[in-house]
Amino acid sequence: MAEHENAPNAPIIMCEDVHKWFDDFHVLKGVTTSFQKGEKAVICGPSGSGKSTFIRTLNRLEAHQRGKIIVDGIELSDDLRNIDLIRREVGMVFQQFNLFPHLTNLQNITLGPIRVRKLAKSEAEAVALALLERVNIADQAHKFPAEISGGQQQRVAIARALAMEPKIMLFDEPTSALDPEMITEVLDVMRELARSGMTMLVVTHEMGFAREVADRILFFDEGAIVEDAAPADFFDNPQHERTKLFISQTLQH
Amino acid sequence: MRDELLEEHQKLAELARREEIRPPQSSKAVLPWMKANLFSTWYNSLLTLVALGFLLLVFKGFLTWAFTGAKWSVIPANLQLFAVGSYPREQIWRVWGVVYILSVLLGLSAGMWGGLVLRFALVLGGVWFIGVLLPFEFSTRGGFLGAVVAIAAALFLGRGRTSFRPWILGGWLLSFPLIIVVLRGFGENGVLTSNWGGLLLTLILAIVGIVASFPLGVFLALCRQSSLPAIRWVSTAYIETVRGVPLITILFMGNVLIPIFMPDVDINQVLRMMLGITLFSAAYMAENVRGGLQGILRGQQEAAQAVGLNYVQTMLFIVLPQALRAVIPAIVGQFIALFKDTSLVSIIGLIDLLGVAKSVIANPDWLGLQAEVYLFAAVIYFIFSYSMSYVSQKIETALGVGNT
Ligand SMILES: Nc1ncnc2c1ncn2[C@@H]1O[C@H](COP(=O)(O)OP(=O)(O)OP(=O)(O)O)[C@@H](O)[C@H]1O
Numbered sequence: 001m002a003e004h005e006n007a008p009n010a011p012i013i014m015c016e017d018v019h020k021w022f023d024d025f026h027v028l029k030g031v032t033t034s035f036q037k038g039e040k041a042v043i044c045g046p047s048g049s050g051k052s053t054f055i056r057t058l059n060r061l062e063a064h065q066r067g068k069i070i071v072d073g074i075e076l077s078d079d080l081r082n083i084d085l086i087r088r089e090v091g092m093v094f095q096q097f098n099l100f101p102h103l104t105n106l107q108n109i110t111l112g113p114i115r116v117r118k119l120a121k122s123e124a125e126a127v128a129l130a131l132l133e134r135v136n137i138a139d140q141a142h143k144f145p146a147e148i149s150g151g152q153q154q155r156v157a158i159a160r161a162l163a164m165e166p167k168i169m170l171f172d173e174p175t176s177a178l179d180p181e182m183i184t185e186v187l188d189v190m191r192e193l194a195r196s197g198m199t200m201l202v203v204t205h206e207m208g209f210a211r212e213v214a215d216r217i218l219f220f221d222e223g224a225i226v227e228d229a230a231p232a233d234f235f236d237n238p239q240h241e242r243t244k245l246f247i248s249q250t251l252q253h
Numbered sequence: 254m255r256d257e258l259l260e261e262h263q264k265l266a267e268l269a270r271r272e273e274i275r276p277p278q279s280s281k282a283v284l285p286w287m288k289a290n291l292f293s294t295w296y297n298s299l300l301t302l303v304a305l306g307f308l309l310l311v312f313k314g315f316l317t318w319a320f321t322g323a324k325w326s327v328i329p330a331n332l333q334l335f336a337v338g339s340y341p342r343e344q345i346w347r348v349w350g351v352v353y354i355l356s357v358l359l360g361l362s363a364g365m366w367g368g369l370v371l372r373f374a375l376v377l378g379g380v381w382f383i384g385v386l387l388p389f390e391f392s393t394r395g396g397f398l399g400a401v402v403a404i405a406a407a408l409f410l411g412r413g414r415t416s417f418r419p420w421i422l423g424g425w426l427l428s429f430p431l432i433i434v435v436l437r438g439f440g441e442n443g444v445l446t447s448n449w450g451g452l453l454l455t456l457i458l459a460i461v462g463i464v465a466s467f468p469l470g471v472f473l474a475l476c477r478q479s480s481l482p483a484i485r486w487v488s489t490a491y492i493e494t495v496r497g498v499p500l501i502t503i504l505f506m507g508n509v510l511i512p513i514f515m516p517d518v519d520i521n522q523v524l525r526m527m528l529g530i531t532l533f534s535a536a537y538m539a540e541n542v543r544g545g546l547q548g549i550l551r552g553q554q555e556a557a558q559a560v561g562l563n564y565v566q567t568m569l570f571i572v573l574p575q576a577l578r579a580v581i582p583a584i585v586g587q588f589i590a591l592f593k594d595t596s597l598v599s600i601i602g603l604i605d606l607l608g609v610a611k612s613v614i615a616n617p618d619w620l621g622l623q624a625e626v627y628l629f630a631a632v633i634y635f636i637f638s639y640s641m642s643y644v645s646q647k648i649e650t651a652l653g654v655g656n657t
């Protein structure tokens with residue numbers, strides 16, 4: 001605990017030469033980077049470049065095999081206690097929402113607070129309702145996920161992650177599975193979250209959102225970061241050939 | 254001209270649409286239903302009559318036998334045998350004790366939960382009430398009357414007291430050992446399990462089998478999916494071995510081998526059969542549950558882990574509820590199979606419901622009455638099996654919400 005309190009300017013996430021293999025397939029080839037508290041970073045890159053794998057190593061849904069990851073002063077290893085601590089501080093939002101279909105939206109949100117943070121049920125429900133209010137769907141609390149739209153489901157998923165009061169939020173292509181008319185409502189919620197000062201790592205191809213919200217854009221290619229720049233530099237003055245190609249392709253449509 | 258036609262057409266279409274809004278009415282009355290479904294055209298009527306004639310021909314023999322030829326007196330004369338086998342008469346109060354424990358618990362539960370439980374309590378009350386009306390001895394009828402009163406009183410007491418639900422669940426759990434103790438008693442003054450018999454024995458074997466094999470099966474299924482190879486292999490080996498062997502061999506082996514391997518431990522025959530049935534059924538249960546587990550998307554576990562749930566919590570609150578719900582029909586099918594399979598214990602000499610049937614037939618007083626006796630036994634098996642199936646269907650509908 002004391003370890004990370006005494007270094008106010010230390011990054012909240014630190015990655016040093018992180019490598020990851022799926023069997024013989026080298027997915028992450030030495031990722032070194034760090035993120036400050038309150039920073040908003042957008043991660044983009046071609047399909048299969050390892051973006052998802054990278055942010056999933058940050059809450060240890062995937063284990064890295066070489067290098068070092070330190071999140072909020074805790075080094076990620078096989079130590080189960082560390083993993084539990086990390087997962088309480090890192091919220092995650094998935095491309096496919098992954099809501100629990102057998103629980104109501106409200107129960108989806110209160111499960112973590114009740115079972116992990118040990119809040120009383122009434123307290124957890126108050127928190128959950130406030131969060132549903134914050135993502136603009138208070139009226140859907142007692143429905144099941146299957147009964148609401150994709151955009152609403154993703155907002156419930158965001159509320160579910162926020163209910164654990166995380167210090168960091170990871171988003172893995174949160175709008176890729178949504179119909180165009182629902183993308184805005186989810187991005188609006190994420191903008192509001194960004195304004196509130198949350199540390200956010202967002203894998204997305206929404207370049208408008210990146211330009212507007214991100215402090216940094218990281219470009220992944222073949223398991224490594226090839227470009228890491230502020231949005232203005234990233235779009236107007238990209239250094240790497242791959243980045244240029246990617247930008248011209250994404251901005252075309 | 255064309256425009257007018259078009260307009261006319263649109264009006265008609267609009268009208269048709271408005272009329273089509275109401276769903277077609279399906280009538281529940283008998284006569285209209287028959288007219289609509291059985292006698293709607295002349296050839297439908299003909300087919301109906303032919304089918305009726307055919308059914309009559311097939312069942313004519315059976316019906317004549319059932320109403321004129323059959324000697325049904327064998328059933329009431331041996332009713333106690335069918336119910337409890339050779340359970341000693343002077344100890345029969347123990348069985349009554351069980352009847353009362355269950356009646357009170359069911360009555361209380363019915364009051365607190367209502368719905369399906371209430372329906373079951375009413376059915377059981379009805380069965381006890383029939384007991385009151387039948388020409389049994391006076392004390393027996395009194396016993397049944399008491400049971401009816403017990404259910405009614407418990408129902409009244411439990412009505413709406415939802416806050417006591419956890420206590421009643423605890424009560425059900427406690428009732429298993431309690432019932433066994435009440436039935437067995439202690440030492441010489443008790444009733445040896447070798448005297449347990451009839452429907453009583455069948456039900457005890459089935460309920461213990463179901464209650465024990467379910468968690469064991471879930472556990473085996475989770476082990477088979479474990480990321481630790483050793484656990485996975487042991488579980489797989491167990492499941493495949495047991496599934497490769499007929500139950501009857503396991504029961505025989507349990508009967509013969511346990512005393513050879515553990516000569517000092519005195520495990521009685523009924524317990525050996527409980528073990529055999531449980532271990533056998535658990536392997537099948539595990540496969541059913543595994544089927545459900547495989548249907549759960551990986552993202553569910555990841556989302557649960559991401560909000561910080563540990564492995565046990567993830568299984569308990571996220572994976573198992575979904576997996577088990579998906580395989581309720583298969584699980585209940587396994588329960589029903591287990592219930593009927595308990596009849597195999599009559600082969601190693603236990604006198605369960607089927608065993609009693611066999612012994613009644615062998616009795617010189619009732620020679621040649623196989624048909625009556627077996628039919629009666631079959632009806633009893635059917636009633637219990639069908640009840641399980643019925644409950645399963647109700648539970649499926651009740652859980653249908655948010656199932657997609
Ligand atoms: N569990 C796994 N087992 C084996 N290979 C995997 C696994 N998960 C991902 N991969 C592979 O690792 C590579 C990187 O995957 P990842 O999902 O991180 O890419 P991504 O950058 O997120 O791509 P996308 O934009 O398509 O989501 C891909 O080639 C993928 O096929």
Ligand SMILES: [Mg+2]
Binds near residue numbers: 051052053172173
């Ligand atoms: Mg991805």
